Amino acid sequence: AQRVTQPEKLLSVFKGAPVELKCNYSYSGSPELFWYVQYSRQRLQLLLRHISRESIKGFTADLNKGETSFHLKKPFAQEEDSAMYYCALSRTNTDKLIFGTGTRLQVFP
Amino acid sequence: EADIYQTPRYLVIGTGKKITLECSQTMGHDKMYWYQQDPGMELHLIHYSYGVNSTEKGDLSSESTVSRIRTEHFPLTLESARPSHTSQYLCASSGLRGVDYGYTFGSGTRLTVV
Numbered sequence: 001a002q003r004v005t006q007p008e009k010l011l012s013v014f015k016g017a018p019v020e021l022k023c024n025y026s027y028s029g030s031p032e033l034f035w036y037v038q039y040s041r042q043r044l045q046l047l048l049r050h051i052s053r054e055s056i057k058g059f060t061a062d063l064n065k066g067e068t069s070f071h072l073k074k075p076f077a078q079e080e081d082s083a084m085y086y087c088a089l090s091r092t093n094t095d096k097l098i099f100g101t102g103t104r105l106q107v108f109p
Numbered sequence: 110e111a112d113i114y115q116t117p118r119y120l121v122i123g124t125g126k127k128i129t130l131e132c133s134q135t136m137g138h139d140k141m142y143w144y145q146q147d148p149g150m151e152l153h154l155i156h157y158s159y160g161v162n163s164t165e166k167g168d169l170s171s172e173s174t175v176s177r178i179r180t181e182h183f184p185l186t187l188e189s190a191r192p193s194h195t196s197q198y199l200c201a202s203s204g205l206r207g208v209d210y211g212y213t214f215g216s217g218t219r220l221t222v223v
Contacts, residue, residue: 004151009149034211036212043214043215043216043217044199044212044214045213045214046211046212046213049210049211086151086152095140095157095159095203095206096142096154096157096167096168097142097152097154097212098154098168099144099151099152099153100151101149101150101151102151
């Protein structure tokens with residue numbers, strides 16, 4: 001069965017420290033991976049997609065098919081990065097997303 | 110401004126009542142979705158629609174029903190609410206796959222059944 005695992009419920013770092021939010025998936029096909037973010041009192045919104053290969057707000061994520069991972073990274077965390085982050089997977093030829101349980105990132109000053 | 114709207118934001122209702130959670134989008138998206146999320150848990154897909162008169166159940170079994178009579182409107186109905194239905198319900202929509210593809214989410218409805 002398809003599954004997205006985010007092993008950390010909470011990740012706390014100080015401002016300026018590197019951040020890595022882990023995401024592993026299980027899917028035998030060719031997945032499309034996403035990171036969604038929810039800031040305090042705001043809606044869930046798309047942060048980035050692996051297909052785009054972009055850096056958004058300093059965050060990057062590389063799809064590693066060998067390790068079935070899609071970790072989200074930022075070299076220098078900012079206080080405004082504090083939010084809930086969800087990894088999601090879309091199966092081949094479908095628009096339905098499977099979400100992980102989310103990781104809360106806290107960035108302390 | 111093109112957006113997706115959910116009402117109400119919060120709803121407290123008694124057991125046995127019939128409720129409808131509203132979701133409307135003005136982006137012209139064909140695909141719409143309902144997700145259910147309990148605190149600290151992942152989002153579970155309960156219904157989706159690929160267009161008018163097209164609705165299917167999601168991965169998580171739900172006693173709710175949906176309809177898609179108009180492209181912009183995707184309401185979710187519970188005929189008889191129970192405490193086990195207490196949860197957050199998120200509506201989302203998506204358009205054609207392209208550079209900016211992704212879900213647009215509504216603000217959610219937090220439902221409490223007492």
